[in-house]
Amino acid sequence: MSNISHELRTPINIFYSTIQHLDISLIKSDKDFKEMYRKYRKTLHVNCKRMLRLINNVVDISKIETGILKGKFDYYNLISIVEDVTLSVVNYAQLKSINIQFDTNEEEFIAKCDPSMIERALLNLLSNAIKFTPENKNIYVNIYVNDDFAEINIKDEDIVYIVEEAALSLKDYIENKNIELVIEPDMEEKIIQCDKYEIERCIVNLISNAAKFTPKGGRIDVVMKDLGDQVEILIKDTGIGIDEKYHNSIFDRFNQVIDEHSEVKGGSGLGLTITKHIIDLHKGQIFVSSEINKGSTFKIVLKEKIN
Ligand SMILES: Nc1ncnc2c1ncn2[C@@H]1O[C@H](COP(=O)(O)OP(=O)(O)OP(=O)(O)O)[C@@H](O)[C@H]1O
Ligand SMILES: [Mg+2]
Structure with missing residues (x-):
């Protein structure tokens, strides 16, 4: 828990100092303000996201531990959920020159699931994969529907x-x-x-x-x-x-x-x-x-x- 709170504090500190910079610039209102604003805004954005992810994980872990974490299940196309999550990290992986390849044998597979939980689980796995894959290598995301069962021999x-x-x-x-x-x-x-x-x-x-x-x-x-x-x-x-x-x-x-x-x-x-x-x-x-x-x-x- 103490590790997590340390990690939670880091992005908050960055928010604070970034906001202070913005305040100073705003008062001075110099010409380069616009450009600087853009740069700091990006830092804020990235760290906000990181912070949210950490907080979500902490909340989920405590929910798992107390048995509260329950999905909201309904019928969704699992293939497009997996494809969308994969696409959402393609740009991020390219920053490390990692190529992500998605492959499936079906366009649609309707399954009873909670899309936000599947997204989170996949994002965790994908970000691990990106973190531990060297530059210029590939990550493969394959979703294959087992269709031995779809045909009968009449x-x-x-x-x-x-x-x-x-x-x-x-x-x-x-x-x-x-x-x-x-x-x-x-x-x-x-x-x-x-x-x-x-x-x-x-x-x-x-x-x-x-x-x-x-x-x-x-x-x-x-x-x-x-x-x-x-x-x-x-x-x-x-x-x-x-x-x-x-x-x-x-x-x-x-x-x-x-x-x-x-x-x-x-x-x-x-x-x-x-x-x-x-x-x-x-x-x-x-x-x-x-x-x-x-x-x-x-x-x-x-x-x-x-x-
Ligand atoms: N003839 C029956 N009499 C009473 N209950 C039944 C009967 N057939 C099925 N059931 C009920 O329906 C449930 C589902 O049946 P199903 O055949 O899908 O699963 P199972 O027999 O429990 O497991 P499996 O067939 O996968 O080994 C059973 O667990 C049982 O509760
Ligand atoms: Mg049975």
Whole structure:
């Protein structure tokens, strides 16, 4: 803390002496005043900024220590936030002949974030980078969106087979927990357009949730209905259920139900987010209906033809 107060005092002293100079010049009002004024004004400006940054850091640190620092989160384009911050230090870096290179593979990536916190975090990292990079060298700022997930590999596939395989792969695990698993397709075969690995992933996510949140002695039904140009897949359990107020938020990243009747059973709270994303990419739908202590049903509706 004493180091910080020393640093806080330095710019203040510079303000004072600069202001004194200005006062004297103002009284004398000589010809060179304009030029001098410009020079001192710059010193004031730079030091004001430095001072503000220091004060902000001190305030933030004490907020972090007391647990008060909370972001104001909303949806923003993360790419342009990072790009703007980078651009704002380009001139400053050029004073040291450091070249800053920005690169991205996407123009837009909307993320829930607090832009002012991201700006501050990046500015801290960038100013360190500038400080510790020798003249005539480069600094690279890269923001890459991981898009392995943006595309699905659509083929004609038998959805009955995919769902059965997914369920069978979990059968031993479920039966070892003393839960009954019943697979009931109402058709022998149904060809639809889908990515079989991704759909299998969804079914595995839903059945493992059902197994995770159903006590022993319970039952899980995997039901399939042929609706002609659509197919319905239901995963029903007799588990702890989900309060209606959580029916939307469980599909958000990292969200897990934490209330008096449920207990968090590990996991990351990503399974349903990924599942919904995959179903969206298939232009399908996912629904939940549930009653506390009675059980939950997750329903996926997939189209026979996506396009
Ligand atoms: N069948 C279910 N019965 C009761 N609660 C459920 C059921 N499925 C999901 N939930 C609730 O929704 C939350 C989010 O589910 P999700 O699959 O996204 O995450 P998770 O299972 O906790 O972790 P992960 O799947 O990433 O390992 C769960 O933590 C749980 O509270
Ligand atoms: Mg899960």
